[in-house]
Amino acid sequence: MTQGYLALVLHAHLPYVRHPEYPEFLEEDWLFEAITETYLPLISVFDGLRKDEVPFELTLTLSPTLLSMLADPMLQGRYRRFLDRAIELSCKEVERTRTEPAFHELAQVYHWRLTQARELFVNRYQNDLIRAFASFQDSGHLEIVTCGATHGYLPLMNVNPSAIRAQIQVAARTHQRFLGRKPRGIWLPECGYLPGIENYLEEVGIRFFFTDTHGILHASPRPKHGIFAPIYCPNGVAAFGRDVESSKQVWSAREGYPGDPDYRDYYRDIGFDLDYDYIRPYIASTGERKRTGFKYYRITGPGDHKEPYRPADALHKAALHAGHFMFNREKQIEHLAGLMQPAPIVVAPYDAELFGHWWFEGPEWLNFLIRKIAYDQDNIRLTTPLSYLKRFPTNQVARPAESSWGYQGYHEYWLGEKNEWIYPHLHKAAERMEALARRHRSTTGLPERALNQAARELLSAQASDWAFIMTSGTMVEYAVKRTKTHLSRFNRLYHDIEGGRIDETWLAEIEDRSNLFPHINFRVYAE
Amino acid sequence: MTEPDFKTMTKEKLLELAARKKVPASARLLKKDLVALLKKALKAEGAAAGGKTRTARTAKKKAAGKPSKTAKPTRVKKGEKKSVKKTASSPAKKSTAAIKTSAGRKTTGKPAKKAGAAAAKATARKKAGPKTSSKRRAKAAPRRAKARTGKESPPVGHDLHPPFELEDMAQEAKFLVGAPTLLDESRHEATPELPEAYGEDRLVMLPRDPHWAHIYWELNPAAIEGGFRDLAAGRESARAILRVHSNDGEGPRAFDVDIDFRTRRHNLHLQRPGATVHAEIGLLGPGGRFVPLVLSNTVTMPVDGPSDLVDEEWMTTDEEFNKFYQLSAGPDATARQRRGGQSGGSFGVGSFSTPRAAKNSGEVSPWMRAEVILYGATTPGGRVTLGDEPIEVRSDGTFSIRLALPEGRHAMPITFHSPSGRVVNRIIPEISRKNRRVTGEVSS
Secondary structure (H helix, E strand, O other): OOOOEEEEEEEEEOOOOOOOOOOOOOHHHHHHHHHHHHHHHHHHHHHHHHHHHOOOOEEEEEEEEHHHHHHHHHHHHHHHHHHHHHHHHHHHHHHHHHHHHHHHHHHHHHHHHHHHHHHHHHHOOOOOOOOOHHHHHOOOOEEEEOOOOOOOHHHOOOOOOHHHHHHHOOOOOHHHHOOOOOOOEEEEEHEEOOOOOHHHHHOOOOOOEEEEHHHOOOOOOOOOOOOHHEEEEOOOOOOEEEEEHHHHHHHOOOOOHHHOOOOOOOHHHHHHOOHHHHHHOOOOOOOOOOOOOOOOOEEOOOOOOOOOOOHHHHHHHHHHHHHHHHHHHHHHHHHHHHOOOOOEEEEEEHHHHHHHHOOHHHHHHHHHHHHHHHHHOOOOOOOOOOHHHHOOOOOOOOOOOOOOOOOOOOOOOOOOOOOOOOOHHHHHHHHHHHHHOOOOOOOOHHHHHHHHHHHHHHHHHHHHHHHHHHHHHOHHHHHHHHHHHHHHHHHHHHHHHHHHOOHHHHHHHHHOOOOOOOOHHHHHHOO | OOOOOOOOOOOHHHHHHHHHHOOOOOOOOHHHHHHHHHHHHHHHHHHHHHOOOHHHHHHHHHHHHHOOOOOOOOHHHHHHHHOOOOOOHHHHHHOEEEEEOOOOOOEOOOOOOOOHHHHHHHHHHHHHHHHHHHHHHHHHHHHHHHHHOOOOOOOOOOHOOOOOOOHHHHHOOOOOOOOOOOOOHHHHHHOOOOOOOOOOOEEEEEEOOEEEEEEEEEEHHHHHHHHHHOOOOOOOEEEEEEEEEOOOOHHHEEEEEOOOHHOOOEEEOOOOOEEEEEEEEEEEEOOOOEEEEEEEEEEOOOOOOOOOOOOOOOOOOOOHHHHHHHHOOOOOOOOOOOOOOOOOOOOHHHHHHOOOOOOOOOOOOOOOOOOOEEEOOOOOOOEEEEEEEEEOOOOOOOOEEEOOOOOOOEOOOOEOOOOOOOOOEOOOOOEEEEEOOOOOOOOO
């Protein structure tokens, strides 16, 4: 008998990185690696489950920037080039490792995976991964939810509420354009919630969102069932809280699954290990070494010594870990079910890119987990927030507390000494955007194009990824450059529009460079 | 063991080494902290033959090093202490700790106390097999919960956020392709610089967590000059002040912080989570006269504990709430009673929508709502704001605004601006609403 529900939520997002002005661009690899190692493997897992008629329901965010990149023909073309080069390297690796059986087998595995990826991407899905994901939505297996338009960190935008509103409105419209229906749920960027945000969600018909654990636990009035039942905000939008236990089980440094000695080591990569002349064609065009995705070692244990990776052992471990995870959820739900009515829900959200890209075996773990839940027990069922609300429509009314899933649970990861300098500029730009939109509401022609571009530049500058990278210390230079570039373009557009002297050549150039949200309507800032 | 040359290593290389050495280091650490962590780990490794590690003692010593100025010293220490007790169930929790420096900034990444022992236990647990350990945990959970019921509750913020290093590292791995610098041709393209200032008087407050707000400002020299003129006192005797107004439901408070106009940013420590706060920058004369120069937006600080409000339809006892709180937040967390005051989080200028009941139960539950009308007058042509939001002023200078009044205590700061834009007056009505609940059968 079903005693409770497990809602697995995968949040797939990458910032918009597209540089037509350069023949190749390293940061575009973020997308290409994610497609190869996360999105295609997830699609294959879902496809296998559907073929085998395994009952499952999952929630997946496809952020508007990710959707826009997946749909972009230029990036699709560059991804094919990326794959072709990787396949070429895999052929060389199969040759090179002929005398080392352990690595030879792995090189063949990589070769097979890459050619399979090409087959799926080019032939089966014809470059259109959005359609692939949408098909699981149509078959009732995936609830695809949206995110902020550019993953802007909403709690720190409250100085200009119109900026929050625009992030939500543009997201909802983009989602509908790509997926053919309005989003019914949202993953708030970085799980950042501020009381009142639900009003903007309600405007676009969104019915649920997620918060971190304390967002629900510290809600007002007190939530009777903690995070194990959703609450309704006063306006009727539902909030679901993240379960600490299931997150920790996967990700904590010492207990977490991905640190298992049998799993593939993320850091050892032939891009850094092999002879420079041999690997030169497959690293950065400027000659710097970079990751290639060919990793031959398993985590093994502490210390430098690494043993060759053995895929069969890792797969076996993924199955064990899936069983462990399921057993713990069963026990958790069994315990909760005795304490509450209606049936409890455990919400387990994860960054989708962690599956496959970081935790190589993650997609297989998910595959095992879903199959085990379907066939090996009766206590728990997979669900999505909407399915749960359909079954249990009466819930407590309370307003969640301000929170995020970032370090310490609030805003400091995006508002610290390394990134606080961006806010005076971001706020000023948002204020100017609103003023422009109000003043030029009925404009057409060139000024309208300039205003739409100003909105694109502002949204692009607001991506929380830049602030995140500034604090994390990886690729900082790029994040700073993107922030400053978008804000500078915005400022110039502002002065040009106000001064009535728009440079059409320059406008066309930046329209080509920042081509995100081609159908954007700047009036969203004036509504 | 020869120590690697850390100086020449990139941060990514350091992280790589940390991962190889199984040092729980996040890429969020500063490079110097990472180096320190690695040095310690290597030292411990070297001393492992003798079975000695100084990690725990060093971490403790460091944590105790700056007690008076640390921002959340008690919470950090408690978190660490608890982690030690919890070694068996959650060794991950003690692998990092947050330490505030005297400047109020955080550096992270104190190494795990007895990291070696924790790792050994983790390994032992894995060897014991997944089912055994989970059974033990499942059985243990309610017992621990029971044992803690009724005890004074510890702070909860840290408990809800155990540092999941792997998650941090993995999230950052999305952005790792090579070295942490631009590797492509775009490095030859100049990065545009942003304006130093926008030529306006502006003061903005951003809550960062329940106890800290980040404040930034811009002031025109003319405004400062005007302030000195208004103060009519010598420059030497006037102080630049950030005056902070806070209301946490127990009445308004104000305090001053000396600032330097030129720094243009400040991190402000606030005692009361959930308080409604705004600030102004101005000049304080020798006689205590204050000339405001610029007023900030009003913010509500995040709360850091459970609400004191209990829903009328779902009466929730402390015991019952604590039960779910512990299950939700982990066995060591218990609902902490906040030191008085209402939750300020449910009322803000941006959220004056009329509450309505959830629309899915199919039948109408009895309900009542309350609203409040604020009205008054100002000089015709003047501006009136509620918090940051302007209120419409009629041509004769009168205004009125009708607002939903949820339960709780609310401050509604009304600011009057002269036609030239100067703040001339501020009135902060404080209104509280509390429903008395009658449960069981009600006779008419």
